[in-house]
Amino acid sequence: MNATPRRVEHLQTDKGSVPVYTTAVIEQPWSSYSATDHAVWAQLFRRQRELLVGRAEDEFLRTQDAMGMGEERIPKFDDLNRMLRARTGWELVGVEGLLPELTFFEHLAHRRFPVTWWIRRPEQLDYLSEPDLFHDLFGHVPLLMNPVFADYMQAYGQGGVRAHGFGPEALAQLTRLYWYTVEFGLIRTAAGLRIYGAGILSSKGESIYCLESAAPNRLGFELERIMRTRYRIDTYQKTYFVIDSYEALMEATRPDFAPIYARLAGQPTIPAGEVLDSDRVFHRGTGEGWSKDGDV
Numbered sequence: 001m002n003a004t005p006r007r008v009e010h011l012q013t014d015k016g017s018v019p020v021y022t023t024a025v026i027e028q029p030w031s032s033y034s035a036t037d038h039a040v041w042a043q044l045f046r047r048q049r050e051l052l053v054g055r056a057e058d059e060f061l062r063t064q065d066a067m068g069m070g071e072e073r074i075p076k077f078d079d080l081n082r083m084l085r086a087r088t089g090w091e092l093v094g095v096e097g098l099l100p101e102l103t104f105f106e107h108l109a110h111r112r113f114p115v116t117w118w119i120r121r122p123e124q125l126d127y128l129s130e131p132d133l134f135h136d137l138f139g140h141v142p143l144l145m146n147p148v149f150a151d152y153m154q155a156y157g158q159g160g161v162r163a164h165g166f167g168p169e170a171l172a173q174l175t176r177l178y179w180y181t182v183e184f185g186l187i188r189t190a191a192g193l194r195i196y197g198a199g200i201l202s203s204k205g206e207s208i209y210c211l212e213s214a215a216p217n218r219l220g221f222e223l224e225r226i227m228r229t230r231y232r233i234d235t236y237q238k239t240y241f242v243i244d245s246y247e248a249l250m251e252a253t254r255p256d257f258a259p260i261y262a263r264l265a266g267q268p269t270i271p272a273g274e275v276l277d278s279d280r281v282f283h284r285g286t287g288e289g290w291s292k293d294g295d296v
Ligand code: PHE
Pocket: 152, 155, 156, 158, 159, 160, 162, 177, 253, 254, 255, 256, 257, 258
């Protein structure tokens, strides 16, 4: 463990803003959070909770409550860890910022979820270019309490360690899968389309846009299609992929990816906004809900 946690953020250089990577695992310096830090948490928490009723998947909101996340103060990793360990065997580890890919995969493979210890500044409420404590805790942690999703995250980490041996193309394909599920996934529920991706859940604008805007595509989950689909990190997504359940996600990703990497090698990638003839498209119905092409 490191003695003094640092806040590792993008650096301004003559090449523009570049991400900085760190590997240290640190103790959450909870008593060093300022009143401003707690106020930023409170404001973001309140704002997102209001917005997410009826937009986020129900279990996500219920689990946040059950874990005792509230607007009063920044949660303590130790408190959350007691519940995580008991329920799914996951554990949060504090980090200073972005991790190198392999380090990140190895944490997940061992059921450790890296959480950035610091929270954004008041002037970064709506956007910052890397994960902070609010994104990681608010967005990612509740689903780690779901046994099926917990297994998916570990399997992903193990798959990532393996993918390293297959080279950069395989790694890019696996990263797209994470992006379009864990970060920007939508799920179909009896009540309609709901959000489960942490990148959306921690963003005010995208929480509304992903469900209400006519602009983006909402397509049925298709493993190899997703693995070929590029994405943008600096704007709202042009395409979201919809899963039917966490079980279905787990089943679809269970097969050995080695033959898939081999098959996809050298195939062209798909632009972020493109819709293919083979895609299953979700449309906003005349009533409240969403339906898929072919639904009656
Ligand atoms: N089944 C994948 C493999 O063989 C691992 C994986 C599981 C990847 C779940 C992503 C999600 O590599």
